[in-house]
Amino acid sequence: MAEIQLKSLAHSYSDMPEGPDDYAIRQLDHVWHKGGAYALLGPSGCGKSTMLNIISGLVQPSEGEVLFDGKRVNELSPRDRNIAQVFQFPVIYDSMTVYDNLAFPLKNNKVPASKIKARVHEIAEVLEIQDKLYKKAKNLTADEKQKVSMGRGLVREDVTAILFDEPLTVIDPQLKWKLRRKLKQIHEQFDITMVYVTHDQLEASTFADKIAVMYGGQIVQFGTPTELFEQPNHTFVGFFIGSPGMNLIEVQRCARGVCFGNTNVSLEPWQVDVLQRTRSTNIKIGIRPEFVEVSSVASDDTFEAEVMDVEDLGTYKIVTVQLDHEKMKVRESEDFAASIGSRVYLSFPKQWLKLYMDEFLVQEQD
Amino acid sequence: MQKVQNNKAWWLVLPVFLLVAFSALIPLMTVVNYSVQDIFGPGQAFFVGTEWFKEVLTNERLQDSLIRQFIFSGAVLLIQIPLGIGVALMMPKSGIKGSLCLILLAIPLLIPWNVVGTIWQIFARGDIGLFGWGINQLGFDYNYTGDTLDAWLTVLLMDVWHWTPLVALLCYSGLRAIPEAFYQAAEIDRASKWAVFRYIQLPRLKSVLIIAVLLRFMDSFMIYIEPFVLTGGGPGSSTTFLSQTLTTMAIGQFDLGRAAAFSLIYFLIVLLISWLFFTAITHADKEK
Numbered sequence: 214m215a216e217i218q219l220k221s222l223a224h225s226y227s228d229m230p231e232g233p234d235d236y237a238i239r240q241l242d243h244v245w246h247k248g249g250a251y252a253l254l255g256p257s258g259c260g261k262s263t264m265l266n267i268i269s270g271l272v273q274p275s276e277g278e279v280l281f282d283g284k285r286v287n288e289l290s291p292r293d294r295n296i297a298q299v300f301q302f303p304v305i306y307d308s309m310t311v312y313d314n315l316a317f318p319l320k321n322n323k324v325p326a327s328k329i330k331a332r333v334h335e336i337a338e339v340l341e342i343q344d345k346l347y348k349k350a351k352n353l354t355a356d357e358k359q360k361v362s363m364g365r366g367l368v369r370e371d372v373t374a375i376l377f378d379e380p381l382t383v384i385d386p387q388l389k390w391k392l393r394r395k396l397k398q399i400h401e402q403f404d405i406t407m408v409y410v411t412h413d414q415l416e417a418s419t420f421a422d423k424i425a426v427m428y429g430g431q432i433v434q435f436g437t438p439t440e441l442f443e444q445p446n447h448t449f450v451g452f453f454i455g456s457p458g459m460n461l462i463e464v465q466r467c468a469r470g471v472c473f474g475n476t477n478v479s480l481e482p483w484q485v486d487v488l489q490r491t492r493s494t495n496i497k498i499g500i501r502p503e504f505v506e507v508s509s510v511a512s513d514d515t516f517e518a519e520v521m522d523v524e525d526l527g528t529y530k531i532v533t534v535q536l537d538h539e540k541m542k543v544r545e546s547e548d549f550a551a552s553i554g555s556r557v558y559l560s561f562p563k564q565w566l567k568l569y570m571d572e573f574l575v576q577e578q579d
Numbered sequence: 580m581q582k583v584q585n586n587k588a589w590w591l592v593l594p595v596f597l598l599v600a601f602s603a604l605i606p607l608m609t610v611v612n613y614s615v616q617d618i619f620g621p622g623q624a625f626f627v628g629t630e631w632f633k634e635v636l637t638n639e640r641l642q643d644s645l646i647r648q649f650i651f652s653g654a655v656l657l658i659q660i661p662l663g664i665g666v667a668l669m670m671p672k673s674g675i676k677g678s679l680c681l682i683l684l685a686i687p688l689l690i691p692w693n694v695v696g697t698i699w700q701i702f703a704r705g706d707i708g709l710f711g712w713g714i715n716q717l718g719f720d721y722n723y724t725g726d727t728l729d730a731w732l733t734v735l736l737m738d739v740w741h742w743t744p745l746v747a748l749l750c751y752s753g754l755r756a757i758p759e760a761f762y763q764a765a766e767i768d769r770a771s772k773w774a775v776f777r778y779i780q781l782p783r784l785k786s787v788l789i790i791a792v793l794l795r796f797m798d799s800f801m802i803y804i805e806p807f808v809l810t811g812g813g814p815g816s817s818t819t820f821l822s823q824t825l826t827t828m829a830i831g832q833f834d835l836g837r838a839a840a841f842s843l844i845y846f847l848i849v850l851l852i853s854w855l856f857f858t859a860i861t862h863a864d865k866e867k
Contacts, residue, residue: 271763291766304764308782317778318768365768 215281215373217245217268217406222277224263230275237263239430245374245408250400252421253410256453260430261410265376268408269296281373298376299366302383303358307351311342314350315364322369336364339395356384367399374406381416393419414454426450448572451499457531459499460541461569471498474537476516478561484568487575497569502531502544504565508558509551515558520551534559613839631840641841643816644824648800651820655799658739660792663746664784667754668776684744696808699737723810727817734806734818738799746791753787754780789860793853800849821845
């Protein structure tokens with residue numbers, strides 16, 4: 214077990230990177246603390262797997278350092294880093310039985326035979342594959358194979374960390390949920406540093422204490438699921454987390470706030486302050502669909518909007534409204550009654566209205 | 580819907596049927612025909628039943644030749660299969676070096692059989708051949724035309740030189756087909772080089788190895804031209820393999836009936852052993 218630190222890490226798959234677009238990972242610093250359960254969340258192609266492979270040593274970073282407990286490990290092979298990794302698609306040794314598959318990493322580590330037996334049975338029990346132990350691994354179904362693949366990652370006790378690269382992709386939803394809980398239990402039981410790569414926010418938040426959101430080769434936010442939801446640090450986090458994602462509207466500077474079309478939105482004085490001091494023209498405001506308040510009567514700081522669409526999702530409704538030329542989503546309870554085409558009045562509570570400049574959140578300075 | 584009874588489509592099989600008939604069935608039946616008759620000349624044929632078969636099975640010359648043939652094919656497989664796997668494992672995975680290795684390996688395969696025999700016949704000579712001369716200079720008394728063991732070693736060496744590349748190329752293609760993920764997983768599981776070979780590479784080479792073993796067995800079991808050119812089957816009859824014995828019988832002695840019976844037995848032996856190999860390997864790891 215160790216603390217994993219990434220120091221000004223960057224990676225490009227081309228030998229002669231020319232611009233930032235050639236980089237899979239752009240200059241980042243990050244620390245995965247000892248014994249934490251982390252998720253690395255991001256869309257496909259954002260550099261998640263590259264980062265994982267750099268930590269495990271399968272890929273050599275083109276720039277920067279990987280430190281385990283403060284010691285540089287760039288030059289060490291995965292073997293010497295003592296890291297376990299579970300891949301997206303099951304990798305099993307198909308000439309062996311399930312038992313031998315699970316025992317393989319232990320045998321390679323010269324663990325005594327009695328210990329191997331106990332450990333393999335323990336892991337098989339956790340993954341509920343005890344009855345398959347003496348079957349040939351190649352005759353298993355896809356999700357059993359993935360369990361075996363996962364078991365090989367979990368079987369060693371002395372690992373620095375366990376890395377999961379979207380390990381539940383091939384598994385059906387029912388079992389997915391169960392296995393995620395299992396992983397969480399294993400984490401609580403053995404207290405090993407775990408990093409879990411996924412593009413599914415639900416998966417990330419059920420597994421991890423803290424989530425790192427990656428976008429365009431950078432970690433744009435690292436925080437608890439609540440932080441990611443309430444304080445998205447970057448427009449991408451706002452858009453990617455939550456369903457539907459945050460409403461983001463491009464705006465211009467105006468007196469006492471920002472405006473778009475004929476709509477004026479007033480902001481907090483400190484926000485206006487920051488706006489006046491900078492020159493950037495990439496300004497957006499964002500508010501989550503959950504936090505937009507809708508009423509049927511106008512008042513001082515409401516905006517008139519038209520209901521464009523109502524989707525009933527059973528336990529709640531997603532309402533699409535048009536304010537000026539911008540479409541917004543609003544999450545409402547089942548008793549929302551306004552029909553399509555009718556007028557409603559929106560208000561944006563100040564604490565939930567976020568201001569973004571150059572895609573990053575403008576935060577209050579103390 | 581009413582089903583129309585029309586079997587005219589069978590005519591479409593006719594060309595294939597004719598092709599197979601003329602290329603395989605009719606020649607084979609000719610051999611069968613010869614094997615049950617004693618033919619002295621046109622119009623002078625006598626039906627002899629299974630006499631030729633009985634004769635052939637008890638013929639000592641043929642039995643000796645059959646034993647030699649088994650030893651030779653066994654040695655070929657024992658040397659060429661492991662060696663081919665080894666060569667394939669050592670070859671560069673890609674790039675210009677990989678291509679260069681492939682070309683170098685393929686060269687022996689492109690040389691006609693009788694040229695291979697001629698090359699080695701000269702190469703291994705003690706007086707003017709580099710190989711034979713070199714061995715003699717090292718102090719060994721080497722002479723493949725006079726010494727049985729030397730003749731055997733030379734024939735084997737020639738076959739290894741000629742055909743190991745085939746095994747190596749097959750294995751190389753098999754190795755390249757293993758997804759990188761397996762090596763990554765093995766690396767993560769801290770597998771030794773031997774464990775990677777034993778549990779990842781070898782199991783995944785199985786299908787190409789079946790092909791390699793079958794091809795090398797059949798080819799070596801039917802070897803003719805190379806030893807014929809190199810040693811002429813000598814010294815004595817020490818390197819006379821089955822097909823040479825057969826040829827001598829059929830063409831040299833014009834003993835068509837006996838040769839035909841023997842051909843059929845020869846064919847059945849190749850078929851039987853190939854089938855045994857194939858079933859043994861494919862059933863080896865079926866779950867009990």
